[in-house]
Amino acid sequence: xxxxxxxxxxxxxxxxxxxxxxxxxxxxxxxxxxxxxxxxxxxxxx
Amino acid sequence: xxxxxxxxxxxxxxxxxxxxxxxxxxxxxxxxxxxxxxxxxxxxxxxxxxxxxxxxxxxxxxxxxxxxxxxxxxxxxxxxxxxxxxxxxxxxxxxxxxxxxxxxxxxxxxxxxxxxxxxxxxxxxxxxxxxxxxxxxxxxxxxxxxxxxxxxx
Amino acid sequence: xxxxxxxxxxxxxxxxxxxxxxxxxxxxxxxxxxxxxxxxxxxxxxxxxxxxxxxxxxxxxxxxxxxxxxxxxxxxxxxxxxxxxxxxxxxxxxxxxxxxxxxxxxxxxxxxxxxxxxxxxxxxxxxxxxxxxxxxxxxxxxxxxxxxxxxxxxxxxxxxxxxxxxxxxxxxxxxxxxxxxxxxxxxxxxxxxxxxxxxxxxxxxxxxxxxxxxxxxxxxxxxxxxxxxxxxxxxxxxxxxxxxxxxxxxxxxx
Numbered sequence: 001x002x003x004x005x006x007x008x009x010x011x012x013x014x015x016x017x018x019x020x021x022x023x024x025x026x027x028x029x030x031x032x033x034x035x036x037x038x039x040x041x042x043x044x045x046x
Numbered sequence: 047x048x049x050x051x052x053x054x055x056x057x058x059x060x061x062x063x064x065x066x067x068x069x070x071x072x073x074x075x076x077x078x079x080x081x082x083x084x085x086x087x088x089x090x091x092x093x094x095x096x097x098x099x100x101x102x103x104x105x106x107x108x109x110x111x112x113x114x115x116x117x118x119x120x121x122x123x124x125x126x127x128x129x130x131x132x133x134x135x136x137x138x139x140x141x142x143x144x145x146x147x148x149x150x151x152x153x154x155x156x157x158x159x160x161x162x163x164x165x166x167x168x169x170x171x172x173x174x175x176x177x178x179x180x181x182x183x184x185x186x187x188x189x190x191x192x193x194x195x196x197x198x199x
Numbered sequence: 200x201x202x203x204x205x206x207x208x209x210x211x212x213x214x215x216x217x218x219x220x221x222x223x224x225x226x227x228x229x230x231x232x233x234x235x236x237x238x239x240x241x242x243x244x245x246x247x248x249x250x251x252x253x254x255x256x257x258x259x260x261x262x263x264x265x266x267x268x269x270x271x272x273x274x275x276x277x278x279x280x281x282x283x284x285x286x287x288x289x290x291x292x293x294x295x296x297x298x299x300x301x302x303x304x305x306x307x308x309x310x311x312x313x314x315x316x317x318x319x320x321x322x323x324x325x326x327x328x329x330x331x332x333x334x335x336x337x338x339x340x341x342x343x344x345x346x347x348x349x350x351x352x353x354x355x356x357x358x359x360x361x362x363x364x365x366x367x368x369x370x371x372x373x374x375x376x377x378x379x380x381x382x383x384x385x386x387x388x389x390x391x392x393x394x395x396x397x398x399x400x401x402x403x404x405x406x407x408x409x410x411x412x413x414x415x416x417x418x419x420x421x422x423x424x425x426x427x428x429x430x431x432x433x434x435x436x437x438x439x440x441x442x443x444x445x446x447x448x449x450x451x452x453x
Contacts, residue, residue, distance in 0.1 A: 035420075072370075
């Protein structure tokens with residue numbers, strides 16, 4: 001009578017969603033910072 | 047310096063006004079925004095028969111019984127007071143639906159005073175307790191009972 | 200120009216603070232997640248799904264705390280007109296929104312096996328969704344004003360007005376009957392067993408450090424972008440008026 005869902009599926013799905021979003025955020029923030037600071041240094045040197 | 051103080055006062059004043067407005071809105075909303083009726087609320091101001099509402103409370107221990115057709119269950123929902131509402135439901139039960147635990151039933155009040163549920167949601171309480179410490183409880187007790195019975199056969 | 204008041208001191212601070220927060224935060228979060236996934240026992244009722252706690256609660260805290268920080272930075276911007284406050288506010292918005300979205304997504308995934316539904320329109324879930332929309336509105340508003348050269352004041356006022364939602368989210372489970380359970384941790388008392396509470400605390404601290412590192416990263420990016428833009432603009436002015444009279448306003452006083 002009970003649904004008997006596999007609980008680990010939900011745990012894995014939750015962590016996958018959370019960690020992928022966090023990884024994307026870290027990567028994009030890091031890239032934006034590195035690019036902007038590189039551009040500034042290049043301009044300064046010219 | 048004076049202009050800065052003026053701005054500070056203005057921001058604080060605006061903030062107080064916003065908070066007050068929000069609190070007033072939340073206060074007037076406090077009845078409309080309830081997600082479900084408690085059994086005592088259903089007793090004091092019952093919804094119309096057949097009107098789609100939700101009922102929330104605790105499943106009374108020992109009240110769950112499976113009906114003759116094998117898919118329908120009957121149980122009693124209790125609230126904070128003595129008032130109770132009997133509920134009838136046929137369908138798949140959520141995993142967390144156990145005696146003594148919270149439940150929200152979607153459906154309507156029947157003419158016989160029995161709440162006809164079309165959907166059941168299990169409500170979790172604020173306690174997080176590991177299984178070992180709790181001893182045998184809920185699902186585990188049922189599991190244990192099943193295993194014991196199977197062993198006797 | 201205010202933006203160049205003195206980002207130098209901030210930048211020298213951020214240069215060592217950001218990696219420190221990032222790596223310690225990542226190490227702590229990874230440890231807490233491993234602890235929560237593999238070392239913590241099952242919950243009495245929820246079983247294995249209790250492990251979602253260790254990502255759901257930090258995300259909720261940072262989604263709400265992020266707006267709190269956004270509102271404080273906005274108030275500082277309105278009162279003291281500090282240029283760093285404007286940059287901080289803009290830097291907080293996107294990480295705050297992502298954590299808010301993580302909270303909603305993991306909560307929804309948790310709700311399916313626990314409550315039997317992905318989503319309900321109860322007070323807690325609805326007010327958290329409103330917070331997500333507030334973040335989206337703030338980001339759109341602050342980007343539009345930044346691009347069109349308007350003042351950040353409007354976005355700051357929006358941030359302060361939106362702050363009213365934070366206590367509503369916090370109190371929603373107390374004021375109204377909701378499917379979401381009431382708070383587990385209240386005024387020094389916890390109804391979470393220590394076996395779950397310690398890894399949860401580690402996860403909250405770890406994710407908060409990562410959040411701080413993200414904000415510093417984005418602040419550095421915004422400052423560098425503004426400096427590049429100012430330099431380009433000054434150069435364009437110099438090219439237009441090569442005469443000895445440099446009529447253009449001094450864009451960079453640093």
